[in-house]
Amino acid sequence: MSSTSPSTTQAPETGTARVKRGMAEQLKNGVIMDVVTPEQAKIAEDAGAVAVMALERVPADIRKDGGVARMSDPDMIDGIIEAVSIPVMAKSRIGHLVEAQVLQALGVDYIDESEVLTPADEVNHTDKWAFTTPFVCGATNLGEALRRIAEGAAMIRSKGEAGTGNVVEAVRHMRQIKSDISRLRGLDNNELYAAAKELRAPHELVKEVAELGKLPVVLFSAGGVATPADAALMRQLGAEGVFVGSGIFKSGDPAKRAAAIVKATTFYDDPKVIADVSRGLGEAMVGINIDTLPEGERYASRGW
Amino acid sequence: MSSPLIGVLALQGDVREHLAALDAVGARTTSVRRPEELAAVDGLVIPGGESTTISKLASVFGLLEPLRERVGDGMPAYGSCAGMIMLADKILDPRAGQETVGGIDMIVRRNAFGRQNESFEAAVHVAGVPGDPVEGVFIRAPWVESLGPRAEPIAEYDGHCVAVRQDRLLATAFHPELTGDHRVHALFTEMVRTAG
Numbered sequence: 253m254s255s256t257s258p259s260t261t262q263a264p265e266t267g268t269a270r271v272k273r274g275m276a277e278q279l280k281n282g283v284i285m286d287v288v289t290p291e292q293a294k295i296a297e298d299a300g301a302v303a304v305m306a307l308e309r310v311p312a313d314i315r316k317d318g319g320v321a322r323m324s325d326p327d328m329i330d331g332i333i334e335a336v337s338i339p340v341m342a343k344s345r346i347g348h349l350v351e352a353q354v355l356q357a358l359g360v361d362y363i364d365e366s367e368v369l370t371p372a373d374e375v376n377h378t379d380k381w382a383f384t385t386p387f388v389c390g391a392t393n394l395g396e397a398l399r400r401i402a403e404g405a406a407m408i409r410s411k412g413e414a415g416t417g418n419v420v421e422a423v424r425h426m427r428q429i430k431s432d433i434s435r436l437r438g439l440d441n442n443e444l445y446a447a448a449k450e451l452r453a454p455h456e457l458v459k460e461v462a463e464l465g466k467l468p469v470v471l472f473s474a475g476g477v478a479t480p481a482d483a484a485l486m487r488q489l490g491a492e493g494v495f496v497g498s499g500i501f502k503s504g505d506p507a508k509r510a511a512a513i514v515k516a517t518t519f520y521d522d523p524k525v526i527a528d529v530s531r532g533l534g535e536a537m538v539g540i541n542i543d544t545l546p547e548g549e550r551y552a553s554r555g556w
Numbered sequence: 557m558s559s560p561l562i563g564v565l566a567l568q569g570d571v572r573e574h575l576a577a578l579d580a581v582g583a584r585t586t587s588v589r590r591p592e593e594l595a596a597v598d599g600l601v602i603p604g605g606e607s608t609t610i611s612k613l614a615s616v617f618g619l620l621e622p623l624r625e626r627v628g629d630g631m632p633a634y635g636s637c638a639g640m641i642m643l644a645d646k647i648l649d650p651r652a653g654q655e656t657v658g659g660i661d662m663i664v665r666r667n668a669f670g671r672q673n674e675s676f677e678a679a680v681h682v683a684g685v686p687g688d689p690v691e692g693v694f695i696r697a698p699w700v701e702s703l704g705p706r707a708e709p710i711a712e713y714d715g716h717c718v719a720v721r722q723d724r725l726l727a728t729a730f731h732p733e734l735t736g737d738h739r740v741h742a743l744f745t746e747m748v749r750t751a752g
Contacts, residue, residue: 264676277570300612361672
């Protein structure tokens with residue numbers, strides 16, 4: 253093969269923005285599933301998940317059990333990494349630099365600095381540029397998304413309200429992000445400075461979004477998806493893929509529901525396919541009405 | 557043939573980036589999720605993504621056999637990363653039941669360069685792409701473990717084959733669609749043009 257490649261091998265550059273953001277591009281049109289055991293991880297992979305999120309407890313159980321929710325046990329994360337060949341993500345607490353460092357050392361493929369866990373710092377998020385491992389972060393609006401991207405997030409997910417099985421907050425946050433973006437599209441260069449101030453986000457990023465008409469990183473949806481139709485709804489509203497947490501393994505037939513959500517995510521604009529895959533799935537998770545949640549139990553308000 | 561219609565398999569992965577790169581080099585483009593959409597294209601790109609997911613969805617939605625037929629009948633196809641895996645006759649380390657379209661006489665190793673922390677960028681010389689080397693973006697990338705006599709290695713990195721051409725089929729372990737350099741897509745579009 254030396255005839256086709258005369259030059260010597262150039263040193264590889266790892267952890268670049270392109271490699272981190274590019275990883276999320278590969279997940280698009282896909283479903284990322286919360287799993288708590290290697291067995292669940294295999295079910296998710298067999299169902300066609302593009303990645304799994306390794307957790308100690310799914311959000312619905314974090315809500316039920318209460319207490320401080322932390323990074324998962326390294327043995328458990330290792331077990332899941334061993335069990336599947338698809339990418340493995342794991343969550344660190346907001347601002348918990350060391351949990352993030354540990355997850356990087358364990359070799360997870362993406363770190364979710366997540367409001368589902370109990371925040372470790374009520375002022376600062378983690379400086380994500382300092383890591384080789386890429387980060388995904390939640391956002392409820394464009395300003396929040398851009399602040400996370402400024403800190404180095406390589407992927408954004410709308411927050412929704414995890415562990416409720418209720419898609420209403422996911423819809424609210426996705427619509428908010430999309431409408432904030434369309435509003436920027438109508439502004440001229442002079443107005444973008446004031447818009448940046450209002451959004452509390454760096455002007456360069458605001459300008460970039462105004463030009464692109466989208467975030468400079470991949471945007472997924474999370475927090476409350478429980479059915480194939482929920483997943484397709486989030487895609488139609490502009491999500492490039494979906495995270496499903498408690499919705500799968502808190503349902504009657506996880507393997508079947510997981511496969512159905514994967515299919516509905518690909519054929520999100522084809523109601524016939526969505527109808528077909530929605531048949532005979534057994535019970536969905538029961539779900540919680542958001543207005544019955546006390547303020548302190550709303551995860552979406554964590555992070556700033 | 558004037559401007560060929562090139563489809564991008566849109567089951568999962570970075571479909572939009574491939575569509576944009578093909579548009580930029582003057583191809584007409586469409587996304588492909590159904591057998592009838594596949595039947596209408598002159599050439600097909602299989603994008604980057606998760607090869608297990610793409611393979612699963614292709615089987616479930618009845619695309620695997622039509623894909624094999626069209627590739628067997630000489631439809632030009634290009635695969636990047638997961639797409640390279642889908643065009644390989646054999647995977648060294650497949651997931652149970654993981655099927656490929658096949659077509660290129662090679663065995664690929666999935667995630668050969670490691671996990672995401674080992675993902676990297678490096679310049680790669682590609683035979684058939686004149687001028688400067690292309691910017692190779694390798695994300696949990698495969699490499700070609702071995703090739704049959706009909707497959708021609710056209711790029712290597714660190715001693716491993718990372719791009720292959722066999723007749724009307726092209727595959728790269730890296731992602732030209734994530735860069736602004738569309739020369740690999742121009743090469744493929746030319747392959748489709750001359751095939752028609």
